[in-house]
Amino acid sequence: MPDLPTITDARIADLLDRVPRSSFVDGGFLGGTPSLPVTDPATGRALVEVVDADAAAVGTKALDAAVAAQDAWARTLPRDRSDILRRAYELCHERADDLALAMTLEMGKPLAEAYGEVTYGAEFLRWFSEQAVRLPGGFRQAPSADQAILTVARPVGPVLAITPWNFPLSMGTRKIGPALAAGCAVVLKPASSTPLTSLLLMQVLADAGVPAGVVNCVVTSDSKGLSSTLLADPRLRKVSFTGSTPVGRTLLAQASEHVLRTSMELGGNAPFLVLPSADIDTAVAAAMPAKFRNNGEACTAANRFYVHASVAEQFTKALVEKASALQVGPGIDPSTTLGPLLDEGAVAKVEELVADAVERGARVLTGGRRPSAEELPDGCAEGTYYLPTVLGDVPADARVNREEIFGPVAPVIVLDDVDAMIAAANDTEFGLMSYVTGADLAEVTAAAQRIESGMVAVNLGVASDAAAPFGGIKESGLGREGAAEGLDEYLETTYVRLPL
Ligand SMILES: NC(=O)c1ccc[n+]([C@@H]2O[C@H](COP(=O)([O-])OP(=O)(O)OC[C@H]3O[C@@H](n4cnc5c(N)ncnc54)[C@H](O)[C@@H]3O)[C@@H](O)[C@H]2O)c1
Numbered sequence: 135m136p137d138l139p140t141i142t143d144a145r146i147a148d149l150l151d152r153v154p155r156s157s158f159v160d161g162g163f164l165g166g167t168p169s170l171p172v173t174d175p176a177t178g179r180a181l182v183e184v185v186d187a188d189a190a191a192v193g194t195k196a197l198d199a200a201v202a203a204q205d206a207w208a209r210t211l212p213r214d215r216s217d218i219l220r221r222a223y224e225l226c227h228e229r230a231d232d233l234a235l236a237m238t239l240e241m242g243k244p245l246a247e248a249y250g251e252v253t254y255g256a257e258f259l260r261w262f263s264e265q266a267v268r269l270p271g272g273f274r275q276a277p278s279a280d281q282a283i284l285t286v287a288r289p290v291g292p293v294l295a296i297t298p299w300n301f302p303l304s305m306g307t308r309k310i311g312p313a314l315a316a317g318c319a320v321v322l323k324p325a326s327s328t329p330l331t332s333l334l335l336m337q338v339l340a341d342a343g344v345p346a347g348v349v350n351c352v353v354t355s356d357s358k359g360l361s362s363t364l365l366a367d368p369r370l371r372k373v374s375f376t377g378s379t380p381v382g383r384t385l386l387a388q389a390s391e392h393v394l395r396t397s398m399e400l401g402g403n404a405p406f407l408v409l410p411s412a413d414i415d416t417a418v419a420a421a422m423p424a425k426f427r428n429n430g431e432a433c434t435a436a437n438r439f440y441v442h443a444s445v446a447e448q449f450t451k452a453l454v455e456k457a458s459a460l461q462v463g464p465g466i467d468p469s470t471t472l473g474p475l476l477d478e479g480a481v482a483k484v485e486e487l488v489a490d491a492v493e494r495g496a497r498v499l500t501g502g503r504r505p506s507a508e509e510l511p512d513g514c515a516e517g518t519y520y521l522p523t524v525l526g527d528v529p530a531d532a533r534v535n536r537e538e539i540f541g542p543v544a545p546v547i548v549l550d551d552v553d554a555m556i557a558a559a560n561d562t563e564f565g566l567m568s569y570v571t572g573a574d575l576a577e578v579t580a581a582a583q584r585i586e587s588g589m590v591a592v593n594l595g596v597a598s599d600a601a602a603p604f605g606g607i608k609e610s611g612l613g614r615e616g617a618a619e620g621l622d623e624y625l626e627t628t629y630v631r632l633p634l
Pocket residue numbers: 296297298299300301305323324325326357358361362376377378379381382384385398399400401402432433434538566606610611
């Protein structure tokens with residue numbers, strides 16, 4: 135990680151002056167009058183306004199462009215698609231300062247983490263540039279005849295990619311990378327609260343040589359209008375969604391009309407297990423990013439800590455110590471390690487969940503409130519901050535055990551039996567991420583295999599990797615992103631039978 139740059143008002147003004155402010159369709163940014171504010175959660179002030187696209191009209195225009203570009207892109211040599219993706223990866227790194235600052239400004243993550251996301255997000259472009267020239271396919275002899283079975287991978291066709299605000303760059307590249315590698319054209323719809331990073335990504339892709347129409351980006355506050363228009367259009371062949379489970383459910387229902395391929399990366403409720411054999415330093419070192427990375431606003435965030443009674447006191451004490459040492463402030467300040475939450479609604483939800491837990495008997499061990507204006511740097515009083523929080527004695531019926539907190543709150547539940555810890559971990563409709571910490575390999579492996587989730591991190595707080603299949607089971611989603619599995623989501627298999 136390079137030293138973080140000093141962010142001055144002039145630097146922010148320069149970026150905001152250059153960042154595109156409207157939808158990107160058929161190779162160009164559209165005109166229009168900006169009216170949709172993008173707010174800085176660190177100060178509560180509007181950064182810029184962007185053009186709020188008419189969902190049906192601009193959505194259809196974007197799909198027209200994607201459909202027109204689809205065949206030629208599918209026929210573009212895999213080597214050429216690979217080279218373009220590779221160039222886009224390089225450009226993301228060359229433009230890391232702009233991309234990172236845009237993310238910190240529009241959603242609040244600390245600048246160091248925003249640079250981390252540039253690396254992570256760009257990696258999907260590099261990984262899939264390498265996969266573009268390794269499309270699957272096969273040739274085998276039919277067992278009962280002198281005939282052959284040939285399988286050929288083909289792109290599914292135009293894709294609608296819908297992304298959330300919490301990882302504005304990587305959630306886009308995790309879809310666009312494999313889609314372009316497979317030969318699919320894309321209409322991206324970013325969250326309306328964080329359009330700037332996606333618009334900068336459009337510039338990256340265009341400058342890398344992605345032809346007009348192959349990637350389009352519709353910025354609109356009317357997400358329902360956009361999805362209902364495009365999902366009703368039979369030319370669209372796939373929807374890839376990252377966001378909350380309720381919205382995913384709606385999109386799955388809409389996608390059934392034209393029997394679309396779907397990929398669903400949905401909500402989580404990750405359990406974090408501290409087993410009897412856990413080394414406390416290792417467990418806490420994993421717990422900190424598992425809980426507080428991205429201000430606690432990650433689908434993978436540890437939502438519930440099930441700690442074995444034999445290590446509970448030591449673990450909780452160490453977690454409280456580390457959590458209370460986090461530096462709350464605006465993401466652009468290099469000393470900040472916990473930035474503001476997205477908006478007032480996000481803080482209100484966290485307050486509500488903490489109040490519910492406390493009413494039911496939980497104890498606030500640190501935090502448990504918003505910081506006062508005096509505890510924040512000048513100019514940040516209107517920002518949407520919440521102190522890093524650890525709750526003890528959290529009862530099983532508290533809402534924090536069931537609902538995604540999406541904020542910097544760690545509920546600790548002490549249990550004296552490993553079976554009970556695993557049963558509690560699995561007592562949720564979600565199954566995205568889980569964390570297991572322990573030094574006894576047999577104990578850890580047994581627990582990891584019994585937890586119902588698409589991903590398990592052992593003695594680690596982050597498992598995300600472009601080379602790994604990311605995704606959930608149960609109501610956390612369908613399909614995988616990243617790795618070879620991530621490319622398969624954008625391919626259809628055609629089977630050809632041949633005489634030998
Ligand atoms: N599994 C994953 O990989 C993953 C990654 C990041 C976030 N998430 C989840 O996303 C949620 C937080 O993100 P969010 O608040 O932006 O989620 P969200 O579901 O509210 O919104 C996600 C995206 O869907 C759009 N949207 C909302 N309603 C829509 C509709 N009816 N039709 C079409 N689009 C619609 C939004 O504008 C946004 O672009 C959390 O639940 C988090 O766990 C999951």
